[in-house]
Amino acid sequence: MTTQNSKPAQGYAGDVTPEQAAEWMHSGQAVLVDVRSDAEREWVGYVPGAVALAWKQWPGMAPNAGFDEGIRAAVPAGKKAVLLCRSGVRSIAAAKRATELGIEAYNILEGFEGDADEQGHRGRKGGWRLRGLPWKQS
Template sequence: MVSTDTGFTPADGYAGDVTPEQAAQWMADGQAVLVDVRTDAEREWVGYVPGAVPLAWKQWPGMAMNPGFDDGLRAAVPAGGKAVLLCRSGVRSIAAAKRAAELGIEAYNILEGFEGHPDADGHRGRAGGWRFRGLPWKQS
C-alpha cells in the first residue's frame, strides 16, 4: 500500500513504489521525469504516455539488455532529479529503478505499469495500470 503522507512506499534497492496517479501528478508538476522502459514495439503498438522519455530497459526482439540504458537515463534525468519508471505491469520497471538508484538517481517504480496485471481471462488493461486508470496516453 502506498503511503498517503509521502505519495510512495519505500522499497529495497530504490526509492519506492508509486501509484500511476501519483506518478502522473509528479510528472505534471515537473517534480519527476517519467521514463517508459518498455520496448519500442510495446510503445508503438499498445500506446505511450505523452511527454515520457522512451528508454527501453530490454530490447526487442530477444529482450537483450539495452547497452545504452545508463547513458540514456543520465541524459533524461537532471542531476538531483527524480525518475518514475513505467513498464507493462510494474516488473521490469523495478529492475530499472534499482539500476537507476545504483547510478545515484532517485527512482520510483510505477505500480501496475501501463497495462496492469492479467485478469482471470489473461487479458491486460482491465485490472489496473496507467491506461485503465484513465491517465493521459496516446496510440499510434
C-alpha cells in the same frame, strides 16, 4: 528518500501509484521514463511527454546497452525518475539500476497495462491506461 505518497522498496526509492507519478511528472518534480520496448510503445500506446528508454529490447528482450547513458541524460540532477513498464516488473529492475547510478528512482505500480485478468488479458486490472491518465496510441 521517500515521500508520504510512496511505498518504500528494497534497492530503489519506492513504489508510487500511476496517479502520483502523473502528478510528479506534470508538476516538473519527476521525469517519466517508459522502459518498455519500442514495439510495446508503438503497438500498445505511450504516455505523451515520457522519455522512451527501453530496459530490454524486442525481439529477444536483450538488455539495452545504452540504458545507463540514456537515463543519466534523461533525468536532470535534482529531479526524480518515475519508471513505467507493462505491469511494474521491468521498471523495478530499471529503478534499482537508476538508483545505483545516483538517481532518485521510483517504480510505477501496475505499469501501463496492469496485471492479467482471469483470461490472461491485460488492461482490465489496473495500470496507467485503465486509470484514465494521459496516453496515446500510434
